[in-house]
Amino acid sequence: MIIILFFIGHWYISLFFQTFFLHRYTSHRMFKMNSFWEKTFFFLTFLVQGSSFLQPAAYGAMHRRHHSFSDTKKDPHSPVWSNNIFSFMWGTFKEYRNLSTQFINDDSKSSDLPRWKSIEILGESMIVRLLFIIFYSSFYWIYAPSAWFFILIPFHIFMGPIHGFIVNWFGHKNGYRNHPELLDNSKNTLPVDLLMMGELYQNNHHKSPNKPKFSHRWFELDLGYLIIQILNTLKVIRLV
Numbered sequence: 001m002i003i004i005l006f007f008i009g010h011w012y013i014s015l016f017f018q019t020f021f022l023h024r025y026t027s028h029r030m031f032k033m034n035s036f037w038e039k040t041f042f043f044l045t046f047l048v049q050g051s052s053f054l055q056p057a058a059y060g061a062m063h064r065r066h067h068s069f070s071d072t073k074k075d076p077h078s079p080v081w082s083n084n085i086f087s088f089m090w091g092t093f094k095e096y097r098n099l100s101t102q103f104i105n106d107d108s109k110s111s112d113l114p115r116w117k118s119i120e121i122l123g124e125s126m127i128v129r130l131l132f133i134i135f136y137s138s139f140y141w142i143y144a145p146s147a148w149f150f151i152l153i154p155f156h157i158f159m160g161p162i163h164g165f166i167v168n169w170f171g172h173k174n175g176y177r178n179h180p181e182l183l184d185n186s187k188n189t190l191p192v193d194l195l196m197m198g199e200l201y202q203n204n205h206h207k208s209p210n211k212p213k214f215s216h217r218w219f220e221l222d223l224g225y226l227i228i229q230i231l232n233t234l235k236v237i238r239l240v
Contacts, residue, residue, distance in 0.1 A: 002143045007152050010048075012197070014159045017045040018054070019197050019224040026060040026114055030212040031228065031237040042116050046123045050132035052160035053123035057113040058100035062092075066168075067209050070184035077168045080185050089165060100124060133157055163196070171202030178216050179207040191219055198222030212239060 021041045024030045033041070046053050062076050071078045076095035082088035103113075104120055122128055136156040140149060155162060175187035182203065189200040198214040201222065205214050215222040231237045 001145070003140065003145070003149050003152070006139065006143070007155070010156055010159065014048050014052075015163055015197055015199075016224070016227065017041065017048050018160060018163050019199050020228065021045050022054060022056055022059045023063065023199070024212055024224070024228070025237075026056045027063040028210050029112070029240065030210060031232065031239045033237045037236055038114055039116065042114055042119060046119050049123075049160045051129040051136070051157050052162075053129070054096070054160045054164075055100045055103060055120050055124065057103045057115055057120070058096055060113045061099050061103075062095055067206070070186065070206060071172060077164070078185075079169045079173050085165075085169065088169060089161070092164070092168070093161075163199070167196060167199045167202065171200050175200075175203070177203045179203055182206055188220070192221055194221070194223070197224040199224070210240075 022045065025033070025041070042056060045056065065074070065076050066078070069075045071080045073081055075081070077088065077092040079088055082091065100120075103115070104117070104124065136153055140153055144150065170189045171187060172185045173187065175189040176191075177187055184206055186202040186206040188203045190196070193200045193215075198221075201214040201216070201220060204216045204220070205211075207216075212228055213222055213225040214220075215225070228237065228239070232239045
C-alpha cells in the first residue's frame with residue numbers, strides 16, 4: 001500500500017539523516033567529509049525533514065550541552081526534570097528556538113558546526129514549513145484509501161522532533177544499562193533497536209560519546225553504523 005510505504009520510507013530516511021548528519025557528524029564529528037558532501041547531506045536533511053527541519057548548528061550545540069550536563073538541571077532535554085511529556089517537549093522547543101535564532105542572527109557562533117545560512121533561513125521559514133505540510137496532506141488526500149490514514153499526517157509534520165522525543169525520553173527512562181557506573185540516567189531501551197537505527201542505545205552512547213558504533217553487546221544492532229561503514233568504504237566519508 002502506497003501510504004504505508006510512504007510513511008515507513010519517510011520515517012527511516014528522516015531518521016537516517018538525523019542520526020547520521022545531525023547527531024553523529026554535526027554533534028560529535030565521528031567522521032569527516034569534504035565540503036561537497038557536507039553541503040549535499042545538509043540540503044538532503046532539509047529536504048527530508050521538511051516541515052520539521054532542525055537546523056544542524058542549533059541541534060549540534062543543544063546536543064553537546066546535553067552530554068556536558070546529562071540529566072542535570074542544565075540538561076536542555078532530560079526527562080528526569082520534567083513532570084510530563086508536554087513540559088519536556090516545551091522545554092526542548094524553547095532551547096532549540098533560542099539557539100536557532102542565535103545562529104541565524106550571529107555567524108560568529110558557527111565554530112566547527114556546519115552552516116549554510118540560506119538553507120537555515122529557508123528551513124526555518126513558516127511559509128516553507130507550510131508548503132511541506134500541504135504536500136503531505138495532498139499526498140494523503142490523493143492516495144489514502146480511508147480517512148483513518150489521515151491520523152498519520154501529524155507524524156510527517158513533526159517527524160524530526162518525534163524522533164528526538166523518543167530517543168531522549170525513553171532513552172533516559174526505560175531499559176537496561178551496560179554501564180551502570182555512569183552518573184546519568186541513560187539506558188538502552190531496546191535489545192534490538194530496529195525502530196531507531198541505534199539511537200536508543202543511550203547508555204552505550206553516553207559511555208563512549210564519540211564512538212560511531214552505538215551497539216556494545218552481541219545482540220545489539222546499530223543500523224546507522226552499518227550504513228556509515230558502507231559510506232566509509234565508498235569514500236563518501238572518512239571515519240575518525
